Amino acid sequence: MSSPSLIYKGIITLLCAAAPCMAASLQAQELNAKVSINHQKVEGTNTQVFETLETALTEFINERQWTSLQFKRNERINCTFSITVKKYTQADNAFETTFNVQCNRPVYGSNYTSTTWAFTDANCNFTYQAFDQLEFRTDVIDNALTALVAYYVYLMLGIDMDTMAPLAGTSCFQNAQTIALGAQSLPGKGWKAFDDSKNRYAIINDMLDGGMEPFRKMQYAYYRLGLDVMSENVERGRAGVTQAMELLKQARENKPMCMLPQIFSEYKRDELVSIYKGHGTAKEKEGIADLFSRINPSQNAYWRQLKE
Numbered sequence: 001m002s003s004p005s006l007i008y009k010g011i012i013t014l015l016c017a018a019a020p021c022m023a024a025s026l027q028a029q030e031l032n033a034k035v036s037i038n039h040q041k042v043e044g045t046n047t048q049v050f051e052t053l054e055t056a057l058t059e060f061i062n063e064r065q066w067t068s069l070q071f072k073r074n075e076r077i078n079c080t081f082s083i084t085v086k087k088y089t090q091a092d093n094a095f096e097t098t099f100n101v102q103c104n105r106p107v108y109g110s111n112y113t114s115t116t117w118a119f120t121d122a123n124c125n126f127t128y129q130a131f132d133q134l135e136f137r138t139d140v141i142d143n144a145l146t147a148l149v150a151y152y153v154y155l156m157l158g159i160d161m162d163t164m165a166p167l168a169g170t171s172c173f174q175n176a177q178t179i180a181l182g183a184q185s186l187p188g189k190g191w192k193a194f195d196d197s198k199n200r201y202a203i204i205n206d207m208l209d210g211g212m213e214p215f216r217k218m219q220y221a222y223y224r225l226g227l228d229v230m231s232e233n234v235e236r237g238r239a240g241v242t243q244a245m246e247l248l249k250q251a252r253e254n255k256p257m258c259m260l261p262q263i264f265s266e267y268k269r270d271e272l273v274s275i276y277k278g279h280g281t282a283k284e285k286e287g288i289a290d291l292f293s294r295i296n297p298s299q300n301a302y303w304r305q306l307k308e
Contacts, residue, residue: 029064029071029076030069030071031153032078032079033080034058035057035061036081037083039085041087042085049128049129049130052130053128056131056134057149060134061081061149067171067172077103077105079101079102079103081149081152082099083097083099084100093128094125095125101117101121102119103115103156107228108227108228114227114271115267116156116159116160117155118266121190124148125144125187125188126145126188128145138178139182141183144183147182147186150175150176158172158176163219165224177204180205197259202259203259206259209255209258214248214251215260215261218251222244226243227240242288262296265296265299269302270302272306276288277305
């Protein structure tokens, strides 16, 4: 990805306005998504329904125009939807699944790609019959499958945009919030307020909470002022990442019960260790290790490595 491309996408402010109902344009598609359906836990079922679901979701995500931005093919955002079918009832076309969603971003001046979001959602239930037409409108949320997928599409688009310019993904997050609110009457878990501090409703409301604004600004500092600078100047890039960690600390202090910092720590732990292990000052590494130890003490084996 070229630097002008990053800047171009970053300075656009009307990122996701009024796009969901527009016809897809071959020049406008934003995502390069890979969808996989793992149905090994389901025995004695015709596999055609799983194969058609995989194809239908791939086309639904990749051939739809989700925003008003114009993307070249090599600028599309790489993401994955790995869906594990836990239970399938053929009589009523009911699926109980787990979604593993992940989004990646190329780092400027390198062959390295960095994970911008990774999350496992164990409560993704929906109905689907082979060859069903998948349709979606933000103003009519009546299909659990397309609501789930569209929610995560807008969440990942918003995060990617935030990495390009501070708070640039707001409109995409607002679309995800609209979906979460519209899905309140849908069956299944994950959409209801206060059911879980880590469910879909909680995640998108935290993302738009004023107290978590430093978390979103952290995305830009981490990527554009940190990782993207490393190919030219490693020390300056690491300083940018350290600056981003100060914003993460502020976000946690603003809203200690928010799960976003913990989720971030889970998919960034290896990358953070590679950035700081054997590099940086002792004081710098001590502060960052202490921050993550408070955010996610279950991963202390990783945070201790930061100080080495």
